[in-house]
Amino acid sequence: MGGLLFTFEEVASFWDLKLALQTLFCCLMAAFTTDLLSSSFHGFVYQGHFGFFKAEESILFGVKYLLDMNILVFIPTIILGIIGGLLGALFVSMNLKVNKFRTKFFKLIKHKFMQKACKLTEAVLILIITITATVYVPYFFPCTLLSSHVTENRSLYYNISAEASHLLGNTEYFNSYNCPLGTTWIGSNGVKHSNHTYNQAAALLFGNGQDGIVYLFRRGTPEEFGYAALFTTLIIYYLFSCWTAGTAMACGLVIPMLMAR
Numbered sequence: 001m002g003g004l005l006f007t008f009e010e011v012a013s014f015w016d017l018k019l020a021l022q023t024l025f026c027c028l029m030a031a032f033t034t035d036l037l038s039s040s041f042h043g044f045v046y047q048g049h050f051g052f053f054k055a056e057e058s059i060l061f062g063v064k065y066l067l068d069m070n071i072l073v074f075i076p077t078i079i080l081g082i083i084g085g086l087l088g089a090l091f092v093s094m095n096l097k098v099n100k101f102r103t104k105f106f107k108l109i110k111h112k113f114m115q116k117a118c119k120l121t122e123a124v125l126i127l128i129i130t131i132t133a134t135v136y137v138p139y140f141f142p143c144t145l146l147s148s149h150v151t152e153n154r155s156l157y158y159n160i161s162a163e164a165s166h167l168l169g170n171t172e173y174f175n176s177y178n179c180p181l182g183t184t185w186i187g188s189n190g191v192k193h194s195n196h197t198y199n200q201a202a203a204l205l206f207g208n209g210q211d212g213i214v215y216l217f218r219r220g221t222p223e224e225f226g227y228a229a230l231f232t233t234l235i236i237y238y239l240f241s242c243w244t245a246g247t248a249m250a251c252g253l254v255i256p257m258l259m260a261r
Contacts, residue, residue, distance in 0.1 A: 001024075001027075002027075003023070003024075003026075003027030003030070003031070004020065004023050004024050004027055005254065006252075006254065007023050007027075008020070008023075009252050009253060009254060036050075084261055087238070087260070091238065091241075091242055094242045095242050095245050095246065098242060098243060098246065099245075099246040102122075102246065102247075105118075106118065106119070119247070119248035120248070122247055122248070123247055123248055123249045126240070126243060126244055126247065126249075129240075130240055133205075133236055133240075134205040134206055134236070135206070137201060137205060137232060137236065138177055138178075138199050138200075138201035138202035138205055138206060139178065140201075141199055141200055141201040141202070141228070141229060142199075143178070143179035143180070143197040143198065143199055144179075144197060144198055144199070144200055144226075145195065145196075145197055146182075146195075146196045146197065146198055176196075176197075176198060176199075177198070177199040177202035177203075177206060178199060178202075179197040179198055179199050180197060181196060181197075182195035182196040182197060183195060183196075184196070200224070200225050200226060200228075200229035201228075201229045201232055201233065203215055203224075203225070204216075204225065204229060204230075204233040204259075205232075205233055205236065208255075209237075209255035209256060209258070209259050210255060212233070212259050213255070213258050213259060216259070233259065234260055237256050237259045237260050238260050240256075241253060241256040241257070241260070
């Protein structure tokens, strides 16, 4: 499904149902062949596990530890789904209006060279504004102590300690931005602790979108990001994605939409 959506978004100049079925079948065969070969060869060394597929080898945003849930969890899920649907409808409406205005504006320019120059100028302008926002907006957010957001719940001790240990043990996991680096030590319980500080907005904006998605969906550290950083990231990604989609540049919407959701 990921390959089908990627093809539809990034490389397709036309689309129909037959092409969608062919693409889906091609992606299925490619994933199956890759997993089949990977189950037998790893670094060109035979492993002796032919036909054994590992989920973490092929799933980009996989979940390793499952959690039991109460039926009440569907209430906030439904609410978030409604909000996401409304934001999606608003995004499509805004993007259509932006593209209509862009088309009318470029049609007013009769000279082909000037049209291309204006399209290039728009792409460069988006690049400059995006870089400026992602670099300077986090400056207005304070540094946060990383270890203050690690909670040890004995019922989920294994999951939380594993996630937190990896988080705290990697000094480059969060971009330090303008925050001072700290030190890391191992406590009496064998869990890594740290007094590293990080900038919440910089962690989401300063790096790439894939890292931001991993940060947001990480378990065991539910208070890594405050409402101010999350809302600011939503506004920036939402508006810039709406403006960028349809411009004369190679860009996609999968990662920005995952970040917005």
